[in-house]
Amino acid sequence: MINPGELKLTAVSLDIKRVAAGALVLGVARGTDGPRLLASPLPAAATAALQASLSVLGVGGAADEVRRVPAGAGHLADVIVLTGLGKVEGDAPTSEALRRAAGAATRALSGVPTVLFALPAETLEQAAAVAEGISFGAYAFATHRSESPRASALPPTAAVLATAAAADPALPAVLKRAAVLGRAVRATRDLVNLAPNVLYPESFAQLAKDAAKSLPVKVTVLDDKRLEKDGYGGLIGVGRGSARLPRLVKVEYSPAKAAKHLALVGKGITFDTGGISIKPAGSMHEMKSDMAGAAAVLQTVLAIAELGLPVKATAWLCLAENMPSGTATRPGDVISIYGGKTVEVLNTDAEGRLVMADGLVAASADAPDALIDVATLTGAQMVALGTRTAGVMGDTTLRNAVVDAADRAGEFAWAMPIPEELRASIDSQVADLANIGERHGGMMTAAAFLAEFVGEVDGVKIPWAHVDIAGPAFNTGSAYGYTPKNGTGFSVRTLVALAEAMAAGN
The missing domain is CATH 3.40.220.10 (Leucine Aminopeptidase, subunit E, domain 1)
Structure with a gap:
């Protein structure tokens, strides 16, 4: 496939x-x-x-x-x-x-x-x-x-x-890196372009296992029963409306002399109807691309492993299909995210942040040096920055490091704030948080929500950045440069460049 x-x-x-x-x-x-x-x-x-x-x-x-x-x-x-x-x-x-x-x-x-x-x-x-x-x-x-x-x-x-x-002894390594990056980007595009009846949580998890077989990478799959037992309420809540139940996949590369630990969380909504808060029918077929973040972080870890970078890299693929049915989560339901924090679901089409919340809590438990989530999260990202530029929010130092890595890699990313006043808009009347808030600045409101699930180490919040790739992950226009129509493979190059900087001590 x-x-x-x-x-x-x-x-x-x-x-x-x-x-x-x-x-x-x-x-x-x-x-x-x-x-x-x-x-x-x-x-x-x-x-x-x-x-x-x-x-x-x-x-x-x-x-x-x-x-x-x-x-x-x-x-x-x-x-x-x-x-x-x-x-x-x-x-x-x-x-x-x-x-x-x-x-x-x-x-x-x-x-x-x-x-x-x-x-x-x-x-x-x-x-x-x-x-x-x-x-x-x-x-x-x-x-x-x-x-x-x-x-x-x-x-x-x-x-x-x-x-x-041509005679430079460093050129073979340069060509190898280009080949590895190219395969990772093209494989990410393949995943995004697969039909949603072919790529769903269970099959995505199997493809991740298959892709890692030839590399020193460990893949662990948590199925729906394990997710229910351990309290991953975001994944269960979003995925319960589908006959294809959710998965959480951990992909781990742990070299012996790792300089630092980079944790990546990817949104993997293999198809997004909006759930009970159903989307308009026009262009809904493009919602097969709502798993582009999970595809990107998977291929990033595989590329880091193939390049042999001295950085521990972990990807968490938060996989679910958001469908309306008699078992689907309703607007007004309250769910418990992994770790216990409760969320009132006011709009079931704001589902990505729910599965990502589970992933962020799980990734935080490993106490990484840097935690980055990648998601096709909001239409507001495209309103703010267009279809080719990702928005990056979070810890100032890490946020700027991600933007710098994007600049080096040739991807477009822009640093955005998380205004303090937006946090109050996601207060709930009945739960710890609501899953939607202020309409204006919706990209940043979503980031404010995700920030609530980033863990601490010794009382200090883990450095975290949120990358919203809603526009650049899927090209609905004409091909340009090296970018085809449909899946683009966006963010793989940025994340590998960031890992290389971490390996170099930057």
């Missing part, structure tokens, strides 16, 4: 005369004086001729612009592909511009098994960005097709980077 595919990444020097490939990818920058071909490894005469033809060909160098031109005689590649880098200061595109240009070209090259990339990659950092863009762009989802896709619909399976850093 989950098949992120294999992509072989290798590197060669800028002398590409003997490299055979189906396509040669070159970068074009958009300048004030017209488009500019950057870092071409072609002979001077061929480079000059191609540069002179850019305007005639209608090539402008804008981001996401990809054009094919015949390679002509004397080239080992069949076609030259010109990919836009956008505006570039000097001859050094940003890492994200390189990722996006490489990904856009890769997406456009379905049916070409081997591609040679000669984008500007003088340094290891630039080579890493190109390799990552390729790895993220080489994606296709065909799990539910009755027939295997034609070769012309498959992404490239081999990519060769032409780079001045």
Whole structure:
């Protein structure tokens, strides 16, 4: 069911005369004086001729612009592909511009098994960005097709980077990291894109066990009976309306010399009808993506394990299906979260915070050094920040570290506050808390709710950050850069970058 595919990444020097490939990818920058071909490894005469033809060909160098031109005689590649880098200061595109240009070209090259990339990659950092863009762009989802896709619909399976850093002894590790990240992102997309009759709490738990088999990772599954017995009222309350009962999955990587412990909690609502507070029918099918947080934290821990980072990493997958039925939780019901705190459910469509509350309490019991939850939690996130930027709230230091990690990884995240006055709006008349509060600033109100379930160690609250990925987790628009339609794999790269910073003592 989950098949992120294999992509072989290798590197060669800028002398590409003997490299055979189906396509040669070159970068074009958009300048004030017209488009500019950057870092071409072609002979001077061929480079000059191609540069002179850019305007005639209608090539402008804008981001996401990809054009094919015949390679002509004397080239080992069949076609030259010109990919836009956008505006570039000097001859050094940003890492994200390189990722996006490489990904856009890769997406456009379905049916070409081997591609040679000669984008500007003088340094290891630039080579890493190109390799990552390729790895993220080489994606296709065909799990539910009755027939295997034609070769012309498959992404490239081999990519060769032409780079001045080809002889650097650190480059193989850079390429390995790009390959691992790419697999993790593509596997996250696969999980998000699976149909909800295929991916539900029990099958998700089994897929997590299967994915971890070849890695030094322990997977523990708490079924509905165990959840009921131990008092996980959030998961039970949300999942009780479905015939497919909830699960809590703990995925644990514990290297011998771990520097720190990073705990991740992921929202895993495998389908969200809204429950009794049912959603409108339009676009409800997109609610299969409401488990993107759980998918992301699962694949993050697996990637950390595969990279061998000296950080203990634990993911808690809070899995439930939110359905209306005679057994479903009603508006007005009071449930007890794991640990005993009670919540009055005023709206059953504010269910994600209920299952996440169970997960946060459970994760806090392990006393991690940092606790981060990831969730497609609120429509208010998209109202505030749009569909490509996640909101990050919580402990100031950890919140800012997450945003910094996102910046390094090339994902968009923005630090948001949790205003003190919003806390009062989730007071309940009959229980410890209500699951909804002030409508305005709903993203931050949800964070205020979650903060109530973060534990303490020796009287000090565990550093915690909440990442709302409601918009960026699922792309309902057109594909762009290395990002396809539907599942995006958002936040995996940020979380791995954060783990790497923790391993380095930052």
